Amino acid sequence: MSDFRKFTLSLMAAFGVPWLLLIIIPVMKYQRIQPIPYNKEVDGVEGYYPPTGIHRQGQLVYAREGCVQCHSQMIRPAQLALDGWRKGWGQDQESRPAAPVRSNTMRDYLQEPYAFLGAQRIGPDLANAGWRFTDRLDVHTQLYAPRSKDEWSVMPSFKHLYIVRKQQGPVASNALKLTGKYAPKKGYEVIPTPEAEALVDYVLSLKKDYPVPGVTAALAAAGEAAKK
Secondary structure, three states, X not given: OHHHHHXXXXXXXXXXXXXXXXXXXXXXXXHHOOOEEOOHHHHOOOOEEOOOOOOHHHHHHHHHOOHHHOOOOOOOOHHHOOOOEOOOOOOOOOOOOOOOOEOOOHHHHOOOOOOOOOOOOXXXXXXXXXXXXXXXXXXXXXXXXXXXOOOOOOOOOOHHHEEEEEOOOOOOOOOOOOOHHHOOOOOEEEEEOHHHHHHHXXXXXXXXXXXXXXXXXXXXXXXXXXXX
């Protein structure tokens, strides 16, 4: 009986301790954190970090459609010799410095009920997609006909989120601009459903690149000093 008790306690400890350290404690910490203010003199910006939230209704569509299986939303730590976060990443791809500035922090996901970090990176990371995509119709086109942009794309089509209908007079302002074999029949147009619009709103709301108060500016300054 004594051996059975030891075995049971050991088994509980083997599963319970990792569960406590990896799930319970991080969740409790996450529930307590709040946005923190910027110091204009140190950070160069005003307001709070993080300053904006995500489009929740679109996030539900994102989850249902399984986008998390191919797209991550996590800027990985630079010390792992991976990509990290770089100043201007997603906004100015040409002039970004070689030295990473920061990876994602817990607060980057503060206003999200679920943090879709991703399962794998078959497609590009979407952490800062809101900066990279400037034309919402281009995002719709990518969702409806991914290979209209790149023939080699392995992204599946989400045509079920769109309606092909007969034109009602002039072409609708939200009709997709499709050409070639992807264009609808003459006299017809492709229109996003409310779910497609919500999904695009969500993608465009992803801007996880805001400076961390008191940290990001100091790291950037250290990186510039190291170059000299």
